[in-house]
Amino acid sequence: xxxxxxxxPIVPTAVKPQRFRVSATGAGAISISFPITCEVVMEQMxxxxxxxxxxxxxxxxKRDAVDLPAYDTLYRSEDLAAINATDFLCIVPFRWSKGDxxxxxxxxxxxxxxxxxxxxxxxxx
Numbered sequence: 001x002x003x004x005x006x007x008x009p010i011v012p013t014a015v016k017p018q019r020f021r022v023s024a025t026g027a028g029a030i031s032i033s034f035p036i037t038c039e040v041v042m043e044q045m046x047x048x049x050x051x052x053x054x055x056x057x058x059x060x061x062k063r064d065a066v067d068l069p070a071y072d073t074l075y076r077s078e079d080l081a082a083i084n085a086t087d088f089l090c091i092v093p094f095r096w097s098k099g100d101x102x103x104x105x106x107x108x109x110x111x112x113x114x115x116x117x118x119x120x121x122x123x124x125x
Contacts, residue, residue: 018122019043022102025115030059032104032116036096040120045076045104047088050113053081059106059116061090066099080106096120 022034047059058077065071075094096102108114 020120020122022104022118022120023116024104025113027108027111027113029108030104030106030114030116032102032118034102034118036098036100036102036120038098039123040096041123042075042092042094042096042102043119043121045090045116045118047080047106048115049080049086051110052084052086053108053110053112055109056081057107057109059088060104061094061118062103062105063094063096064101064103066097081110095123 018038020040022032024030024032045061056079058079060074061076063071063073063075065073076090076092078088078090080088102118102120104116104118106114106116
């Protein structure tokens, strides 16, 4: 989409970075596998449960590295029953490389309705 003033295109002085929303929801196990197609930084991950979990199970946020399995990283692992909450927020600027795969999983043993949203922002041109 282009913008014009007096018939002339407006040239932006800065390029707005692309944002990506990755999400999953359901009352069963949650599993996200999102291939990274450009350099990105995770802005945040939010998790919402309709009722606090009572059975121990961790939500895991992992990077399957494009480089080598030795660079695979478990960025965050949180037992949702241990924190006894319906909302969990992770705001840590994890960087992902082109070719990496973002992985997020939660077994959801209590069959709660769960929503996971991960926001990424592009950092390369």
